[in-house]
Amino acid sequence: MSIKTYRESIIEAMVLEMRRDEKVFVIGEDISGGRGCGDFDGEAAGGPMGLTQGLWAEFGAKRVIDTPISETAIMGAAAGAALSGLRPIAELMFSDFFGVCFDQIYNQAAKFRFMYGEQGATPLVIRTMIGAGIGAGPQHSQSPYSIFANIPGLKVVTPSNPYDAKGLLISAIRDNDPVMFCEHKALLGMEGEVPDEAYEVPLGKGRIIKEGNDITIVAIGQMVGIAQNCTSRLEEKGISVEIIDPRSLSPFDEEIVYDSVEKTGRLLVVDESNPVCSFGSWITSMVSDEVFSSLKAPTKVLTPPHCPVPAAPNLEATYLPNVDRIVEASDYLVNYS
Amino acid sequence: MQLSRDKLLDAYTRMKKIRVFEETMRDEFAKGTVPAFIHLYIGQEAIATGICVELTDQDTISSTHRGHGHCIAKKSNLEKMTMEIFCRADGLCGGKGGSMHIADLSVGMLGANAIVGANAPIAVGAALKQRVTGENLVSVAFIGDGASNQGAVFESMNLASVLKLPVLFVFENNGYAEFTGIDYHCGGGDIAGRAGGFGMPSYKLDGSDFFAVQEAAAEAVERARKGEGPSAIECVAKRWYGHFEGDPQHYRTKEELATIRRDFDPLIIFRQKVEEAGLVEGKDLDMIDEDLSSQVSSAVEKAKNSPLPDVKELTTNVYEEGSY
Ligand SMILES: Cc1ncc(C[n+]2csc(CCOP(=O)(O)OP(=O)(O)O)c2C)c(N)n1
Numbered sequence: 001m002s003i004k005t006y007r008e009s010i011i012e013a014m015v016l017e018m019r020r021d022e023k024v025f026v027i028g029e030d031i032s033g034g035r036g037c038g039d040f041d042g043e044a045a046g047g048p049m050g051l052t053q054g055l056w057a058e059f060g061a062k063r064v065i066d067t068p069i070s071e072t073a074i075m076g077a078a079a080g081a082a083l084s085g086l087r088p089i090a091e092l093m094f095s096d097f098f099g100v101c102f103d104q105i106y107n108q109a110a111k112f113r114f115m116y117g118e119q120g121a122t123p124l125v126i127r128t129m130i131g132a133g134i135g136a137g138p139q140h141s142q143s144p145y146s147i148f149a150n151i152p153g154l155k156v157v158t159p160s161n162p163y164d165a166k167g168l169l170i171s172a173i174r175d176n177d178p179v180m181f182c183e184h185k186a187l188l189g190m191e192g193e194v195p196d197e198a199y200e201v202p203l204g205k206g207r208i209i210k211e212g213n214d215i216t217i218v219a220i221g222q223m224v225g226i227a228q229n230c231t232s233r234l235e236e237k238g239i240s241v242e243i244i245d246p247r248s249l250s251p252f253d254e255e256i257v258y259d260s261v262e263k264t265g266r267l268l269v270v271d272e273s274n275p276v277c278s279f280g281s282w283i284t285s286m287v288s289d290e291v292f293s294s295l296k297a298p299t300k301v302l303t304p305p306h307c308p309v310p311a312a313p314n315l316e317a318t319y320l321p322n323v324d325r326i327v328e329a330s331d332y333l334v335n336y337s
Numbered sequence: 338m339q340l341s342r343d344k345l346l347d348a349y350t351r352m353k354k355i356r357v358f359e360e361t362m363r364d365e366f367a368k369g370t371v372p373a374f375i376h377l378y379i380g381q382e383a384i385a386t387g388i389c390v391e392l393t394d395q396d397t398i399s400s401t402h403r404g405h406g407h408c409i410a411k412k413s414n415l416e417k418m419t420m421e422i423f424c425r426a427d428g429l430c431g432g433k434g435g436s437m438h439i440a441d442l443s444v445g446m447l448g449a450n451a452i453v454g455a456n457a458p459i460a461v462g463a464a465l466k467q468r469v470t471g472e473n474l475v476s477v478a479f480i481g482d483g484a485s486n487q488g489a490v491f492e493s494m495n496l497a498s499v500l501k502l503p504v505l506f507v508f509e510n511n512g513y514a515e516f517t518g519i520d521y522h523c524g525g526g527d528i529a530g531r532a533g534g535f536g537m538p539s540y541k542l543d544g545s546d547f548f549a550v551q552e553a554a555a556e557a558v559e560r561a562r563k564g565e566g567p568s569a570i571e572c573v574a575k576r577w578y579g580h581f582e583g584d585p586q587h588y589r590t591k592e593e594l595a596t597i598r599r600d601f602d603p604l605i606i607f608r609q610k611v612e613e614a615g616l617v618e619g620k621d622l623d624m625i626d627e628d629l630s631s632q633v634s635s636a637v638e639k640a641k642n643s644p645l646p647d648v649k650e651l652t653t654n655v656y657e658e659g660s661y
């Protein structure tokens with residue numbers, strides 16, 4: 001056990017799995033960096049956000065494959081490699097770029113098993129960067145996980161801390177279906193206790209971050225930390241909050257949410273995706289369907305407004321759900337009558 | 338072909354403005370005043386300028402993440418452009434786009450673009466005006482060597498070719514896509530040759546030399562206006578600085594960085610050519626230099642002192658006002 005960042009945990013998961021299984025390889029743009037630069041023979045980047053640092057030095061260019069800027073070919077090749085028995089980890093540098101290559105994910109990788117039967121197993125991981133908060137602008141800050149989760153055949157995870165990042169990535173690599181692994185760019189430097197050995201955080205298992213009795217807050221990705229920051233302010237108001245991190249959106253741990261809502265009678269979801277057809281609205285819909293009689297107040301979803309992520313820092317700060325909004329919404333639900 | 342003195346001074350002004358502007362942005366970035374990553378155009382000034390001096394305001398360009406130079410060469414309003422980079426309310430896009438999304442439709446600048454390669458089809462779309470309404474216009478896509486590998490770029494070249502559209506595919510080969518060299522990323526290594534495969538005239542030329550670029554642009558623009566379809570111009574030039582500001586560039590040697598400044602400075606090359614040919618006197622260019630320094634620093638000061646957008650603007654311009 002030692003203190004590691006979210007970034008280090010992701011790298012460590014890949015290293016351990018690549019050591020364990022030679023079929024695992026990594027492919028993407030500038031994942032080593034420095035190829036084709038004269039006599040330079042090192043790692044220039046290890047990924048633009050440093051998420052593949054050290055892999056090329058240990059595993060070499062056979063299994064750490066830098067590519068031209070060609071997302072359709074990268075994702076399609078990874079899908080084809082997975083269908084053919086390899087276990088690719090393909091990096092889609094920013095999730096916003098899914099627009100360039102979605103056919104290969106949506107119509108190909110995600111459907112192979114259904115269309116072809118068991119022979120269509122597709123053990124593919126797509127690691128991709130989500131999230132607002134660093135001024136990256138409208139085409140580098142989105143969180144399209146609700147769109148990913150909408151697709152049958154595609155699994156989706158959204159780690160909120162270093163421990164889960166490592167365990168979920170190991171599970172994703174060992175899983176025999178395509179998994180969208182959504183890394184949040186604002187969390188890369190976050191530190192936490194992380195075991196040194198390999199371990200799995202199972203896909204489809206949520207976690208109770210904090211127990212409480214009055215309201216259930218389900219928070220996704222970066223929103224988990226923001227929800228945690230509300231705890232003391234809510235306690236000052238006499239509100240005992242239970243916070244759940246689903247960790248994986250597809251498959252989704254419905255039971256952990258139902259059990260909690262049966263106890264608290266109130267549900268607030270905090271979700272960074274666009275509000276229309278957001279993952280949060282799906283959670284509230286399932287809860288209304290399954291445990292309606294436990295509810296003491298309407299369910300509520302907090303998301304950004306229905307607009308792209310702005311470049312201006314003051315607008316971006318307003319865009320994201322924050323402590324004030326969560327406290328206000330919780331207060332409203334707890335005092336609803 | 339001889340260019341008029343006015344056109345030469347205009348070209349020099351645009352190139353130098355890009356240089357001074359980008360050097361200033363570099364300083365500002367180092368001071369931490371710029372709200373996001375920026376990708377500098379220094380070293381490639383002759384490309385945007387050589388192309389844009391052949392265009393009118395009705396002609397359009399579509400740009401890239403490295404778009405400041407394109408904006409200036411297309412004669413965007415410098416103050417409003419600077420404000421956009423600083424994400425200010427009065428910026429060209431109200432501060433919601435920032436450095437990688439500056440657009441100025443008033444001068445035919447259809448936008449910088451943070452999705453590599455995405456601007457190529459957009460340029461083709463603008464060129465459709467010639468076919469649909471008979472409008473006389475030329476449309477340019479600026480495309481990096483790295484971007485040349487995107488499917489969208491290949492599809493655009495083919496579409497423009499089969500429809501004979503007035504498009505210039507201007508490939509800015511600065512040798513790098515982020516931290517990857519062209520020797521690694523470009524199959525066949527010959528961007529112009531690949532474009533030629535789509536059946537369009539293609540050039541490969543020295544992109545540090547304004548005159549080389551401008552001459553090819555003039556020919557390609559003329560063909561496009563006559564309805565003879567697209568051309569490709571591969572301009573080989575140097576990226577003086579990192580991929581973005583803050584890139585430590587371990588993958589480049591000190592010698593490379595030193596020699597490019599000496600041997601591939603588009604401004605020095607231009608000065609030498611015009612002075613040797615006796616077309617313009619050095620002191621005329623010096624005067625332009627002085628004027629630009631104060632223009633640029635005043636634009637930057639103004640931008641930094643202007644307000645950020647009102648938070649009410651967060652949800653405006655998602656749809657047409659009143660329609661949603
Ligand atoms: C679709 C897409 N893929 C990847 C990126 C990340 N990215 C931004 S710039 C860049 C390199 C572009 O290289 P090139 O086209 O040669 O332009 P240059 O930076 O040299 O001007 C990459 C990979 C992106 N913005 N969009």
Ligand SMILES: [Mg+2]
Pocket residue numbers: 481482483509510511512513514515
């Ligand atoms: Mg390049």
